[in-house]
Amino acid sequence: MANPPFRRPQGRPAPAPGLLRRLDDFARLAFPGFSTGFLMVLAAAPVSLPSPVFAAALPCVFFWSVFRPAAMSPPAIFLLGLLLDLLTLAPLGAGVLVLLAVHGVTLRFRRFLARQSFLAVWVAFCAAAVGAAALFWALQSLLALRLPPFAPALHAALLSAGLYPAIALLLTRVHEAMRQAENAP
């Protein structure tokens, strides 16, 4: 009865992850989605700014899709899009589709983008923002069956392009810290 000998893999087995370690991992995984949602809620606070919710959501989704797509999963984006639709007065589903489209396009180019300088990423984001605003506007007009004014969409695109450096600066710091925590033994 020669059973094939069960070969243990070489090396020490990884220790079972402790509770703190698991919490840490979960926090790292959940941070992008929750921080984005929180930022959107803050942006929806009643101050006199033209629709900063869309402009706040777009840079976050773009950044995390480029640099940490595992944490910015499509279901999380779906929920964020729903939040976007509810916080703004957009027809239900338009924001969801726009954010998912941004995520999909960004995923396609992320290997290229992650190697570029900050300026190149910003330029790419500007293009993405204009495209996203145009898509959002088109979806709104399609779902409401009337033409909303185009100026607010343009404002939102410009505002998000302007907000991107500030948000990216902050998120880059956070991302670096996460990577250090992951590489630490």
Add this chain to the structure above:
Amino acid sequence: MIRLSIPLRQALARLSLPLMIAAAFGVMLLGKADALLAERLRSHLADALSPIYAALAEPMGAVRAAIEEVQDLARLREQNVTLREENERLRRWHSAALALEAENEMLRRHLNFLPEAAPAFVTARVVADGGGTYARAVLLATGPQHSIRKGQVALDERGFTGRVTEVGSRSARVLLATDMNSRIPVTLEDSRARAIMVGTNGARPRLSQWPEGVIPVEGERVVTSAEAGAFPAGLPVGIVRLSAQGAPEVELFARLDRLDAVRLFDYGLRGILPPEAVARPEPRQGRR
């Protein structure tokens, strides 16, 4: 945590984006099918978020107040500069006025000028307009023991309105300057020319009988004249306006269409008094 094999997990990860996009279209359809769904969800979300916003409102208000404070300070500085300039200018005017007052005092002493007594006046409420013999007249309610007499001059808070023509025991009637029967001796203030202001039943009385060689100029001030002893000199009446045909008219200072109270001044003048009753005059007895 559910343990899945690695290929399955990869397949799920690859599938999730198309799945979510399909779900987005589903949400769109749902939103189109049930229009109230979005509203309900929105109100629930707003209910949930309102504590956050309430907590945010406090620091936001503080920031806004600080910004307004800074703006106010800038505005204050600006105002301070203009006020300082204005104060300087007014100080110059003040000294000029003091000098003029002193000069006036001195000249009066030299000329042995008799100062006019301050006129006594009563204020009466306008209770009705129109009625009576005249087209443009107002009825004043007065107390039972009043001292109003015929010929007293009525002014509102801006200027000349008319003259008392009838006095009853509890009321008095004022003939307004706009009435067709009103003739007021006036002076054009710039040229010192005398003229007669003739009522037309319209809003602006006409000017007539001004002396030759003088032309009433648009914008010239018109005041009463002491000619014939019916009015004191210098009560403000109005401003000369040229009509579309070029005839000089007077735009009255007084707002005759919305009189609510007038002051009746007693200057003690009895030059021309209106007749007791407006009737055909009797032929005189002595002329036969």
